[in-house]
Amino acid sequence: DAGVTQSPTHLIKTRGQQVTLRCSPKSGHDTVSWYQQALGQGPQFIFQYYEEEERQRGNFPDRFSGHQFPNYSSELNVNALLLGDSALYLCASSPSSYNEQFFGPGTRLTVL
């Protein structure tokens, strides 16, 4: 059983560019959450998707947007990248009935 997968593993972008990160949830999970983790800090909740809709959003600007597809996979898009967007981006999946979240390996984004 494949766990949560994310792509790409690493990404380097320059300020002002746009980036798309991808996530496939664990088999049987229909809910996907995205987190940003800066170095040395705990994860910060960006948003959660369920039934192809954004169900809840954390304190992140509109530059951060997402999408969930019918097969439950998800994308995180970040526009107009800032240096401060450099972080590890984690995707987590869970079944809708239970909030234990299983995390993917993350995408390390560096903005130069």
Add this chain to the structure above:
Amino acid sequence: ELKVEQNPLFLSMQEGKNYTIYCNYSTTSDRLYWYRQDPGKSLESLFVLLSNGAVKQEGRLMASLDTKARLSTLHITAAVHDLSATYFCAVEGDSNYQLIWGAGTKLIIKP
């Protein structure tokens, strides 16, 4: 605003010793999660505590939850080097959809 506070934030200890990490939170949530993170790696779920008085154990780690005190503890018994990692606690937010995380406790266990 929901806050989750862990202490200590850094802990260096010798193998064979016992120690406890504390997680305090400011909401009435009765669901708390513990995760482990190795350097440069993702987060691994350790324990899910779903009710007051819940206690779970796995190997040398034991977690407990006191919802009245809004406190969870992660106890390490006879520490071994392999337990070196950063440990996070997380609590469900008001909507139950998001997890609010502590800052993490970096644990270093010296041989």
